[in-house]
Amino acid sequence: MIKLERTERPQCIRDHGLEWIKDYLDAKRAGDKDAIKLAEAKYRQKEIQKALKKMHFGKCAFCESYISHVSYPHIEHFKPKKIFPEKLVQWSNLLWACGVCNGASYKGDNFPTAAEDGPLVNPTLEDPRDFLTFTFDETTNLAVVGYKNLRGKTTKDTLGLNRPDLSTVRSVVVKKLVFLKAMSVAHDVPAYRRLEAKRLLDEAASSKEHYSAFAITLCR
Incomplete structure (x- = not known):
């Protein structure tokens, strides 16, 4: 893991981010599974994927392995969207990760608190x-x-x-x-x-x- 420099927010997040988060929170409150699925898809915009891949040099933010030649990369929510739904498309919360580091066996939705000797090291904010x-x-x-x-x-x-x-x-x-x-x-x-x-x-x-x-x- 290395220190990463956070690049400028993609234009689509600047233009629509607040709207997308509102739609997501509304869908979760209503318990509308179809609307939730539709709202969650917003953070997978091609523009966001391209920006993250470039920012991470095509590597996993955590293990530093190259991803795309062997697997499909994950857009990782540093603070999991399951716990922090308001950060669904918050640019400062998005990372590029491999499916193993971001999988259920490892980070997944885990976000240890200070009482649990957390939080995890954030490579865009800390060395x-x-x-x-x-x-x-x-x-x-x-x-x-x-x-x-x-x-x-x-x-x-x-x-x-x-x-x-x-x-x-x-x-x-x-x-x-x-x-x-x-x-x-x-x-x-x-x-x-x-x-x-x-x-x-x-x-x-x-x-x-x-x-x-x-x-x-x-x-x-």
């Missing part, structure tokens, strides 16, 4: 590095997300940031980054090789690259 650590365990050959405080632990556990399938794929990528880091500082490696290793590592630390939180840590 995840203040709460989480991103390290490579050379004993197990695993790229591991750790935590610095209770909110970090709650975020890690709720989102399943060390779930086995994710950890396996991520570790293959990060292991190569660890090698590049070693190459970039090795005295017995030609200077041009060290420079190339550093260039590749810096490239991996770009926000657009998957699992860049680990590359950023290695660069530091």
Whole structure:
């Protein structure tokens, strides 16, 4: 997870957001399932999807995996619409996420309170590095997300940031980054090789690259 910069609201939200939220709240109060379904579809506007994908560089806001080439992305409500229906199309509440992080087994409608060591870290408002650590365990050959405080632990556990399938794929990528880091500082490696290793590592630390939180840590 990395810090994300919230971009400008899509025009459709500026033009119709308040109206869409009113329709949704009215439908929920009336218990009209068809109207609820119709109102909920508003946040899936193509313009909103395009803006979110661009803002997130095509990656999940939480696990940093690329999404579209293997699955359909989810428009994630950071504060779940089931609990906070008034935030249905609030731009500051929308994220781009993979179906696993946003699925019922992990975040889903979970939103832990302060009494439950929450809330979850919001990558558009907070720097995840203040709460989480991103390290490579050379004993197990695993790229591991750790935590610095209770909110970090709650975020890690709720989102399943060390779930086995994710950890396996991520570790293959990060292991190569660890090698590049070693190459970039090795005295017995030609200077041009060290420079190339550093260039590749810096490239991996770009926000657009998957699992860049680990590359950023290695660069530091």
